[in-house]
Amino acid sequence: MTRMLHIGLNLHGAGGHSASWRRPGTNPSAFFDIEHYVRAAKVAETGLLNAVFLADTPAIPSDITRQPPLNGLEPTLVLATIARETKHIGLIATASTTYNDPYNLARRFQSLDVISGGRAGWNAVTTSSPATVANFGGRQLGREERYSRAEDFVETVRALWLSWGEGTIIADQKSGVYANPAQFRLLDEKKNPFALRGPLTHPGSRQGHPIIVQAGGSDPGLRLAARSADVVFSAAGDLATAQREAGRLRSLSQHLGRRLAPLILPGLVTFIGGTEQEAQRRKQDVDELLDLERALTALARSIEVPIEKLSLDRPIPEELLPDPHHVAFSVGHHxxxxxxxxxxxxxxxxxxxxxxxxxxxLVGTPEQIASSIGEWFRAGAVDGFNIIPDVLEDGTPAFVDHVVPILQRRGLFRTEYRGETLREHFGIPAAEPAEQHATV
Known part of the structure; x- marks a missing residue:
């Protein structure tokens, strides 16, 4: 089959621009408005997008006096609601491997997958936010420790998802025999790092189990993605970097013995206008709503540079940029x-x-946005994008109504859904049990 783009939509609160909540006509409390999320998902489904993607930080930002949270509602509950209002679009939620229990998380996502008819995905992330640490009463883990736990956590969750073997349910009403417990694939409590046995409380969906997404940009994150992820939600600011990082991921995935490398879908923030000038004006209007003092503080914190060393109208001195492998925040962002x-x-x-x-x-016309998407796709740097509209409310229809048709005319994107599950949307083979999962 002809290679096609995979496109998702990030349900990024009010929008991808941090000042989007201040734009006239936007709901400033969109971060906990379920109808806001449902509307965007329905529009995305009319555009035949693969999935909606919900980020999550289980804590409020320290600067809530000037900025609403990105998302306030529990992600799987939001997506379960969307599942009842849609038929095809995939549903990907973020949940941390650092401050969660594998059994409860596995059960929650397996339930979402069944409720949605096989459309669920889990974005497995690690967590270092001090605000989140405080909410869970734990200690803050270093990057290596977080990712070591994450690798064990992901494989344990996968094993739990596969804990109902084929033929477990008999459901013979006449004889009264409901199940054959011998078909359960139980975990070995002595070998499993979390001392879990299973099984989950119900079997999986028609797609087997949820797909796994990973979003880390550090070397440990790359290893986790190459080993376990079906899709990687990356951050890449230029084509050369995207090609280099894609090559690293695919090479490592092959080295680890995987037949199919993870699909690569970087985030893409879009400002769309009828003309390039309109798009630039749209961005300028939202930029003018930025709290520059807050934005400068956030930039200094993210690159770990004293704020007094930064001047708004001068470049960042190169010698102040730390090694990206040692920053505490997002490596991709850095x-x-x-x-x-x-x-x-x-x-x-x-x-x-x-x-x-x-x-x-990206700031431009639908033709310019589509051309840039096509360039990166044809160059092999990406398998698609996670679209982050500048303002979700009207930026989503702008992409669906004006960019998607151009990609379709150019033969780069589907003109109909060819299946019902998220695996079918991405072309990911059905999940099958592996021998090692029985003893994880």
Whole structure:
């Protein structure tokens, strides 16, 4: 079959620009408005998008006096609601491996998968936010420790998802025999790092179990993605970086013996206008709503540079940029900032270009947006994109109504859903039990 783009939609609160909540006509409390999320998902489904994607941080931001949370509602509950209002679109929720229990998380996502008819996906992330640590009463783990736990956690969840073997349910009403417990694939409590046995409380969906997404940009994150992920939600600010990182991921995946490498879908923040000038004006209007003091503080914190060393209308001195492998925050975000800094952009320009956690930003007409998407796709740097509209309420229809038809005319995107499950949308083979999962 002809290779086709995979496109998702990020349900990013009010939108991908951090000042989107202040735009006239936008609901400033969208982060806990279920109808806001349902409307966007329905529009995405009319555009035949693969999935909606819900980020999550189980804590409020420290600067809530100037900024609403990205998302306030528990993600799987939001997606279960969307599942009842849609038929095809996939449902991907973020949940941390650092501050969750494998059994409860596995059960929650397996239930979402069954409720939605096989449309669920789990974005497995690690957590280092001090606010989140405080909410769970734990200690903050270093990156290596977080990812070591994450690898064990993901494989344990996968094993639990596969804990109902084929033929477990007999359901013979005449004889009164309901199930054959011998068909359960129980975990070995002595070998499993979490001392779990299973099984879950119900079997999986028609797609077997949820797909696994990973979003880390560090070396440990790359290893986790190469070993376990079906899809990688990455951050890449330029084509050369995207190609290099894609090559690293695919090579490592092959080295680990995987037949199919994870699909790569970076985030893409879009500002769309009827003309390039209209799109630029749209961005300028939202940029003017930015709290520059807050944005400057956030930039300094993310790259671990004292704020007094940054000047809005001067570039970031190169010697101030730390090694991306040792930053506490998102490595992908840091790489985007570093790329802009090496291009000589001023701090003010960088602030305007790193909305939505440093994902690539495009400003232009539908034709320009579609052409850039096609360029990266044809270059092999990506398998698609997770679209992050500048303002979700009207940015989503702008993409679906004006960019998607261009991609379809160019033969790059589907003109109909060819299946009913998320695996079918992505072309990911059905989940099958593996021998090692029985003893995880």
């Amino acid at each position: 790489r985007t900032i570093e790329t802009l800094a090496r291009q000589g952009r001023t701090v003010r320009e960088i602030i305007g270009s790193v909305q939505a956690f440093g994902h690539r930003l």
